[in-house]
Amino acid sequence: MNPSAAATTPSAPANQPRGLFDVLARYFKRIRTTWISSLTLRTITLIVVGSVIAMMLTGAIIVNQIKSAVYSQTVSLNIEQFATDAQIAQDRFGVTSSPTTAQSQRIALELVSSMYDPARGLIGAVLLRSPGQVNPDSAILEPATATTTKVRSLVTDELREAVRSGDHIAWQSVAIANPDGSTQPGIVIGTQITVPASGTYELYAAYSMQTQEDLLGTTFRALALAMVGLIVIISLISWIVMSLVLKPIRAASQNARLLTEGDFNSRMVVHGSDELAQLGKSFNTMAESLEEQFTRLERMSAIQTDFVSAVSHELRTPVTTIRMAGQLIYDKREDLPPALKRSAELQHSQLNNLDAMLSDLLEISRYDAGGMSLVGEKADIAEIARQVIKLSEPLALDNGVIVELDVTGDTEAEVEPLRVERIIRNLVVNALEHAEGRPVKVSIVGGRTAIAVQVQDHGVGISPEQAKQVFERFWRADSSRVRKSGGTGLGLTIAREDALIHGGKLEATGELGVGSTFLLTLPRSPGAAFTKPLALEPPQPYVIPELEPASGAVSEPEPLLVDSGVAAASEASVATAVLIDDETVIPAVHSVDNTVADSPGSSDSPAATEAKNE
Template sequence: MVLFATIAGVVLIAVLLVAITITIRNDVFAERRAAILADARQRTAAAQSAFDAATVNTADDLTTTAQAQLATINDSFVGAGGVGVILRRADGETSTTIINDLATDADLGTLITDGLVAQIDAGEVGTQYSQSVGIPDGDGGTAPGLVVGSRINLPLAGGYNLFLVYTLAPEQHVIDLATRAIIIAGAGFLLLLILGLWALTSRVLFPIRRASLAAQRLAAGHLNERLPVSGDNEIATLSRSFNNMADSLEAQIQAWENLSKVEKLFVSDVSHELRTPLASIRLAAEQIWQARDEIQDPFATRSLEILMREIDRFEQMLSDLLEISRIDSGRVQLRAAETDITATLRGVLDLVAVHVEASGSQIRLHVPEAPVVAEVDVARVERILRNLIVNALEHAEGSPIDITVAASDDAVAVRVRDHGVGMSPDVVKKVFDRFYRADPSRKRTLGGTGLGLSISLEDAVLHGGTLAAWGWPADGASFLLTLPRHLGADAGPGSFAKPGPLDVVPEDAPPVSRVGARSTEPVDAAPTPPALTPSPASRRSDVDRDLEQEEVAAPAAGEAETAARVSAIGPGEGPTVPTPEDVDAYKQQEEAPR
């Protein structure tokens, strides 16, 4: 507003200055010109009368008379602004008596233009003609002036043109003083305008700026931020409204924080309190399980199997809830140790070998020859990899699973890629939310609590890493874990240069699906996980221990078959997608009786 008003004021003052200056100059010039013409008319008439009364017999007498008359005019009209007189023979004069052109100042002869002479020659005797000229001054410059010319008749010589030269320097000085005064007044007015606008806008803009800063501090978590209220104007109304809004927000957020604390405390207490009766139930169930051969009723045997399976799931759920509770409390501390990520991955594959065999999927490892060493919490990284692999087995539907390990100077990455049912972009956006399942009605073979990927995400962020997801319907899904090679001080989150050694979107992904990735960025400080609320999370599921109970009794030949399902593929040694022959082989293997 101040800038716009300043520009407008400058333009307005400039226009007024030009208009006033032109008006003053025109008025002064018109008034002065009228006075000069009146003075020149009188002097021309007096000169004509003097020539008519003079007794002239020769050209010399006429010259003497003319010189005397020019000197008289020059001496008498100095007070009227005259600076010189010029007498020239008129063009077309045929008189035989000729005298030389006369001038009181020879330098003034250059001021007479052909145009002015032509006007006088074409006009009538006694008519005045004028022209503005620049009169040379002693400083090498020019001053404004006016030349007035008219025709007079000399005795014996006939028609001559008489030119009277007047200066306008005094009038120009007056115009300069007026212009200077207008400029000074305009500058003062502009300064007052700026100061007035600044004072006016300050009363409006400064309170608004204060309200904006207060809103930013309120958004940053300073819930006690308030604005001072004074008066009954619009700013005071705005301040009262802001304070009322801040009070309401503080009350609501405080209520939510209290509710969140109650929920966290409830989850923690319930999880701890349930472990004791759960341990008692497990001991009793295991005693019955050991004596299951003595049970004759098949319904009782089946009920015992279901009981054992559900106890395992209940125990897994309690473990997940306790882990979420510890993460939410912010008291998690990493146990840093340098380890080979490839060796850790192979160890996890050994742990889930039973599930690999049960799923019918082939695990294809794409690992570098050199060890991939990083400073991590081994237990948490194993849990992340186990969740990703088990989830891939759940949704691969017997298709191959490609696990790729890569490293850069400051990061390591593991990508788990299945070729199963895949995920839609909408599912990818929610895949890390707690308790979320892409299709709750879909048959699940490995159970789970819906917290697997959520816990994996928290574990990755604790390391300063990222966990990204990609999927496309009928083209499978891909999960990419990227961790820094070194943790921060006191086993805090580390950092690495983005984007990392691997891309979450696999090389065989359809081009249309390359925009469906969701990743999580590490934070600089210790992460602050969201409160445990009944919002959805992982589409995947954890391990169903009932399958372990069944597969433990499998023959030794099954273990060899499981080992055959994990193959290591070096760089550039094999395809990343199943061939038609592989698909036929998988179908035949699934259809064959076990």
């Protein structure tokens, strides 16, 4: 015998209840889901349950009334028949004034023998001598009908006491035993009879109620079948009515889905002039209104798009000419007086902003026209990010911001490098402008199916409501904020479109006063399904590091150590700390690059870092 098999055998019964519980849980969950999602099922069920309860209450009342009436009528008839038989017996005993004991015995035997008529429910009788009488010598024997029913055993002491207590007829319900061991309902009726020269006797007759019981059983079965048939009919009628009522509602739901999908030609078929027809007419009116409004908005949007595209194209040539002329003036600014030199610099800056604005407008108009196509090639997204950070160093210096780059995993994917560069540049520049001098971290993680680029700052931050609008055109969280790098308000909109054309996703979250997080996720192949390597989470509150006071006006530069979590700490240079009026001021610092190699064969060593200082 296999010991392991023997050891695992007892665990099977223990797992069985759990498996049964899971099956029942799934079954009830499926029922609950069906119940919640089906108005027809709920309505028919409630109607049927209400009908069943009503019919059961009504049936119980009817059956009780019928049963009471049948039993009362049958008992009354049996008592009348018994009273007649008892009176006839008393008359026969009184025919002879002084009968002998033998005569009285013969009359008694004939009496109980004649009291057997199954057709009218009479199944036997017995004549019993009343106790407490003297003169036992003249007493007759207590005869009983010779049948299988033992009438003597059905007579109870309570019934005999009731018969002796007065000159009237008394009766009692009993269960009569059948030869097969079963019982049938019945009654025993008794009264007193005087036998001359023998004393007082008690006459008891047993009547069967089985015929009435069978009649009531047939009635109950007929009522039950009628109830079942009625329930079926009610269910069928309810289903038909619900189908008729819900048909236009389902049609309205289907047409509403078509409207949400852009099919504004969908209409409901209207029959008659009832409430459902009014619903159809109202829906059709709404659909026509939506179609008109959408057509008008679509026409206005097309006009606006054509206008922006046309103006952008028409302005491109004169702006280029003005830029060329301005560039000549800017190049000779050192030969100009101070006032003209400043004007030349301002002109050069604003012409650059105007050119960028026109480029953004042309780009967004191309997206609106649906004329964009992706030219993909293998590229290292981490390397693209490094180039973007390097080009953004002047803005980082101007804002006094540290940029930290953290790379993990294989970051190569099939993308269009220029579009990815534009996305990362928009995110990095946006973070630098709103970081308020606090560090900005760029994290790049290569997953199995996608690559994530996360740009996180600890500046003014955005609220969850603002995060939903940050990618809308020309939207700014604070319109009064002065942007140092210019911009049109289209940068994040274009970045999102660039992410979507790759089949990726660009998301944002944050918290006011804490910072913001932008997460770009790109599949390794355009349009492929992917799982996000990073989750979108708001930044943690920034804790300003405590610095030791400098021992002079200028301190020696010290390296900044950054731990990537996998490799050793990397080295980066920082600007010198200057002590001014007992306050330590740290000027701008350059980017800190913490790169974790994906494999030994990667171009970056397992703990490679780069420090850029200028």
